[in-house]
Amino acid sequence: MSNIPTPHNGARGDEIAKTVLMPGDPLRAKFIAETYLENTVCFNTVRNMLGYTGTYNGKKVSVMGGGMGMPSIGIYSYELFHFYEVDSIIRIGSAGGYADDVKVHDLVMGIGASTNSNFAHQYHLPGTFAPTADFGLLRKAVEIAENKGISVKVGNILSSDTFYEDESNAKDLWKKMNVLAVEMEAAALYMNAARAGKKALCMVTISDHLFTGESLSAEERQVGFRNMMEVALELA
Known part of the structure; x- marks a missing residue:
């Protein structure tokens, strides 16, 4: 394909699987590949x-970092969906x-992703778009988690x-609307998937709590989210 490799992704041809797990941290992608994948x-x-691409329980799976923020995951997920013919992206991150x-340590799945971003402006829609997960992926992910206890x-x-x-009470306002957690990527991923006619799901592990002050270390965030990783791998 003439669009690949891209300025951001050196993969060629069929080097990437149809399903990609996408943590923000590329070192978390490395950890998953080295810990769980074969070949x-x-x-x-x-x-x-x-x-990285390898196999998990005999199935071809890829895992790749997506960076921090919607502009970053917006680039990587767009290229995966449009240029590398990826069908599904499962974001596995912290929140x-x-x-x-x-x-802290809880697994949260985003059925919807509210946002303060202007990412949807590019679509020139006559209203407000609500970014949502693919229901099939979400339902299967919940079943896998429940079966694992x-x-x-x-x-x-x-x-x-x-x-x-900068707005000190922003978190209070979002909490009033029953928003469970905050991260920085899901809305862009969901919008890119919707526009491409593809599938996406964001599952996050709570790394800190903005009201209780609980928090995990950087090392714990990088390698400590095994429940989330294993659910995502089985989902793939």
Whole structure:
């Protein structure tokens, strides 16, 4: 295909599987590939956004970092959907908890992704678009988690353009709307999937809580989300 390799992805031809797991951190992608996949091949090192393809339980699976924020995952997911003929992207990331019943280490799946981003402006829609997960992926992911005895919460999450929020009460306002947690990528992923006619799901592990002050270390965030990783691998 004439569009590949891209300036951001060095993969060629059929080096990428139809389903891609996409953590934000490329080192988490490396950890997943080295820990869980067999016959692993690294297909991308451009900008150190590491990408790998291997097999899990005999099935071809890829895992690739997506970076931080909607512009970054917007680029990588767009290219995967449109240029590499990927069918499904499963984001596996970290998030900050909002809801009182969400705790550190909890697994949360975003049925919808509210956002303060202007990402949807490019589509020139005559209204407000609501980014949502693919229901088939979501339903299967919940079933896998439940069969493993993993507690999972499903609801609305926030994809924010700002990590350091200048408006001090913003988190309180989102919490009032029953938003479970905040991250920075899902809305762009969901919109890219909708526009391409493809499938996407965001599942996150709560790494810190914005109201209780609980928090995990950077190392724990990189390698400690095994429940989420294993659910995503079985889903793939």
